[in-house]
Amino acid sequence: MSEKLDIISIGESLIELSSAKSLTYAECLTKYYGGDTLCAAVAASRLGSKVGYITRVGNDHFKDFLLESWQVEGLDISQVKLVDGYNGLYFIAREFDGEKEFSYYRKKTAATKLSVDDISEEYIKNSESVYSSGVTQSLSLSAKEAVEKAFRIGKENGIINAYDPNFDSLLWSESEAFDAFESIQSCLDIIFLNMKQDGEKVFEIDNVDNLIKYFWDRSIGTVIVKSAADGGYFVGADGNITFIDFWTKDVVDTTCSGDAFNGAFLHGYISGLPPVKAAKLASVVAGLQCQNIGAIKSIPDREKVESVYHAW
Numbered sequence: 001m002s003e004k005l006d007i008i009s010i011g012e013s014l015i016e017l018s019s020a021k022s023l024t025y026a027e028c029l030t031k032y033y034g035g036d037t038l039c040a041a042v043a044a045s046r047l048g049s050k051v052g053y054i055t056r057v058g059n060d061h062f063k064d065f066l067l068e069s070w071q072v073e074g075l076d077i078s079q080v081k082l083v084d085g086y087n088g089l090y091f092i093a094r095e096f097d098g099e100k101e102f103s104y105y106r107k108k109t110a111a112t113k114l115s116v117d118d119i120s121e122e123y124i125k126n127s128e129s130v131y132s133s134g135v136t137q138s139l140s141l142s143a144k145e146a147v148e149k150a151f152r153i154g155k156e157n158g159i160i161n162a163y164d165p166n167f168d169s170l171l172w173s174e175s176e177a178f179d180a181f182e183s184i185q186s187c188l189d190i191i192f193l194n195m196k197q198d199g200e201k202v203f204e205i206d207n208v209d210n211l212i213k214y215f216w217d218r219s220i221g222t223v224i225v226k227s228a229a230d231g232g233y234f235v236g237a238d239g240n241i242t243f244i245d246f247w248t249k250d251v252v253d254t255t256c257s258g259d260a261f262n263g264a265f266l267h268g269y270i271s272g273l274p275p276v277k278a279a280k281l282a283s284v285v286a287g288l289q290c291q292n293i294g295a296i297k298s299i300p301d302r303e304k305v306e307s308v309y310h311a312w
Contacts, residue, residue, distance in 0.1 A: 005127040006128050006267070008124060009131045010119075014088035015034075017092075018293050018294045034090060034294075036136075036164070052127065053070060058087045063082060079123055087109055131163070132150065133166045144183070165180075166259075167201055177202045181202070186218075222236070222237045233283060235276050238275070246283060247308070250291055256289070257287075260289040264284075
């Protein structure tokens with residue numbers, strides 16, 4: 001691809017099967033696709049960014065659905081490799097009392113075979129920013145090495161590197177997540193954090209100011225902390241800490257809303273918005289996304305986002 005990309009996102013894709021009813025009683029499920037870094041990629045693309053995605057897709061019955069869907073989204077998939085194997089799967093639904101049901105199957109999938117061979121130096125150099133997550137690193141040792149290579153190339157070429165630990169105890173331990181961060185921290189320019197999952201569990205810091213300063217001391221200049229307890233986002237940038245409210249309290253399903261926020265923030269930041277305004281835009285995207293069931297299918301389009309953003 002000769003056209004310069006705004007964002008390259010690296011990670012896994014999974015088939016999403018969702019329902020507004022409990023899985024116990026649902027008679028049909030809606031098919032879509034998900035994945036944390038894929039969600040960020042689509043959020044940025046729907047806002048108008050030129051986005052490339054790097055992953056491996058299994059040649060099962062879902063392969064054409066995935067590849068064709070991403071092309072419709074406008075993602076550049078020239079670096080997506082089709083391999084023997086199957087794609088991950090997850091189910092998401094709501095119980096009658098509003099509790100979320102969520103389960104996934106992602107061991108030994110095609111995406112776990114992601115490796116340094118999938119990271120093209122020329123491709124990375126032809127971008128403004130690179131984004132990945134701890135979830136991608138947790139897939140396998142080879143996937144962890146792929147993320148390290150991409151960020152190293154980005155660092156060496158003055159490209160903005162952005163990262164979300166996105167810690168999940170079902171994937172690996174706190175110490176493994178911390179070690180994965182340490183392997184790439186010197187390359188990072190932007191980090192997204194969940195206060196409870198990342199701040200308190202992985203970095204063992206329970207104060208927002210201290211958490212942001214912890215990363216500033218490690219030369220990560222832009223730090224975004226998502227805090228449900230405080231009802232918003234803390235933006236640490238240019239030596240200042242600013243609070244941005246969640247755009248909405250009308251929440252149906254928060255699955256991947258943080259990932260949609262990340263993609264929207266990167267879109268705004270790469271487009272020239274200062275970090276605080278980029279976070280405000282991202283708050284709108286995340287707020288609109290979490291008002292419906294499902295991850296990527298609920299991400300709003302640019303027209304809807306802009307109408308809400310300018311009225312807020």
